Amino acid sequence: xxxxxxxxxxxxxxxxxxxxxxxxxxxxxxxxxxxxxxxxxxxxxxxxxxxxxxxxxxxxxxxxxxxxxxxxxxxxxxxxxxxxxxxxxxxxxxxxxxxxxxxxxxxxxxxxxxxxxxxxxxxxxxxxxxxxxxxxxxxxxxxxxxxxxxxxxxxxxxxxxxxxxxxxxxxxxxxxxxxxxxxxxxxxxxxxxxxxxxxxxxxxxxxxxxxxxxxxxxxxxxxxxxxxxxxxxxxxxxxxx
Ligand code: SAH
Numbered sequence: 466x467x468x469x470x471x472x473x474x475x476x477x478x479x480x481x482x483x484x485x486x487x488x489x490x491x492x493x494x495x496x497x498x499x500x501x502x503x504x505x506x507x508x509x510x511x512x513x514x515x516x517x518x519x520x521x522x523x524x525x526x527x528x529x530x531x532x533x534x535x536x537x538x539x540x541x542x543x544x545x546x547x548x549x550x551x552x553x554x555x556x557x558x559x560x561x562x563x564x565x566x567x568x569x570x571x572x573x574x575x576x577x578x579x580x581x582x583x584x585x586x587x588x589x590x591x592x593x594x595x596x597x598x599x600x601x602x603x604x605x606x607x608x609x610x611x612x613x614x615x616x617x618x619x620x621x622x623x624x625x626x627x628x629x630x631x632x633x634x635x636x637x638x639x640x641x642x643x644x645x646x647x648x649x650x651x652x653x654x655x656x657x658x659x660x661x662x663x664x665x666x667x668x669x670x671x672x673x674x675x676x677x678x679x680x681x682x683x684x685x686x687x688x689x690x691x692x693x694x695x696x697x698x699x700x701x702x703x704x705x706x
Contacts, residue, residue, distance in 0.1 A: 568605025
């Protein structure tokens with residue numbers, strides 16, 4: 466945890482002030498500060514308000530399961546990556562890793578979609594529940610010292626995603642679909658916004674690639690080696706931006 470993410474309910478003073486206040490933490494973050502960071506009264510820790518500024522929190526009180534900090538928030542979070550990531554829903558464990566990693570790299574819009582080689586049961590995963598979905602996102606923000614939560618959208622019908630939504634969603638962006646069989650290499654350090662589609666663990670079926678091509682997406686490859694989804698996503702992002 467390189468940043469302690471603060472939520473409106475944490476503020477006992479200054480909840481409405483963008484430049485700081487007093488916070489009181491319990492639970493996971495409090496334990497982390499005490500057990501991992503081993504902070505003491507007077508120490509300063511990196512903090513950030515969800516959706517807002519980053520700054521320092523000076524510890525003013527520590528008890529068994531209670532931590533109070535005086536918080537000064539002075540700088541803006543890092544700029545987001547100009548990308549929308551469309552990801553075929555992977556299995557739950559991989560999904561958690563990819564969400565954390567993509568969030569840590571600055572992705573702010575993630576759309577999880579269904580297609581032929583996505584297993585139906587993945588859609589019943591607990592990771593997708595409303596209360597569970599923010600967990601890897603929060604961990605990604607805490608990891609990367611950022612405060613802006615990504616938006617995550619779910620689309621269970623590939624056909625209607627491609628036919629009804631994708632043109633608007635990807636309008637004005639460079640449209641790429643990562644596909645190991647593509648002849649064209651993935652471009653490097655591109656200008657402007659990108660819509661990037663990453664396939665399921667079993668890959669896309671030819672019809673799906675055709676549909677995406679019909680919507681203006683160019684298939685691009687990362688080289689001869691086929692990577693796992695959790696590797697392919699950061700490699701693609703690092704190459705594009
Ligand atoms: N057997 C599948 C492998 C899928 S890997 C196939 O041949 O398509 C899962 C996803 O990760 C792929 O759909 C693609 O989006 C991305 N990916 C993995 N390795 C890649 C590579 N070398 N080039 C481009 N995309 C890759």
